[in-house]
Amino acid sequence: MSFTFSNENLLKIEALKKRYPSPKALTLPCLWMVEYQEGYISMDAIEEIAIHTDTPPMEVYRVATFYTMFHLEPQDKRTVQVCKTLSCKLCGSDEILAHLNKKDLNIVHAECLGSCGTAPVMQIDDVNYENLTIENVDEILKALK
Ligand code: FES
Incomplete structure (x- = not known):
């Protein structure tokens, strides 16, 4: 190839x-x-x-x-980077991660995504999604399908 x-x-x-x-x-x-x-x-x-x-x-x-954002293999699942750094961890990233781990996604634990003031944060296709809750995570994923 x-x-x-x-x-x-x-x-x-x-x-x-x-x-x-x-x-x-x-x-x-x-x-x-x-x-x-x-x-x-x-x-x-x-x-x-x-x-x-x-x-x-x-x-x-x-x-x-x-850099974790580059893929070296073809991806068969959507990649979701979830920030696990302090601000996001204190604001509930562990719960968000546990929720996302139940879904058919490629989850990547990311370091600070540069949006600590709106923690917790995840990134999909180069876009940050902020102030995450279990409910809005589901809405975000549904809108992306
Ligand atoms: S600590 Fe999560 S975006 Fe900075």
Whole structure:
């Protein structure tokens, strides 16, 4: 299997190259482009990113594996990241997690999602959902189907 960036993403890469000090700085934007284009980041995509960023493939791989939001395998279930850091934990993330674990979802325990003042928080497809309760979690999931 091979990977190629879409024409739209190739144009974005060329535009971004003018804004960043070095091609290597494009690693994260390229990983996001692949994640949105394919739904996961294959080894072929990592090699393609390495070419565009003039970075060794292993270095791109290390970046991809460092961040929990990147998927390295095709996903058969919706991924829900649930914050388990202090503010969310104090505001009930354990109950939210227990509730979500009963559902057919890929649950990821995330560190702070940057919205501590509206804890507890979960993130689905790059969108934060805040002030969670058992009831509104069910409403959110139902609206996403
Ligand atoms: S502690 Fe959960 S968003 Fe910051």
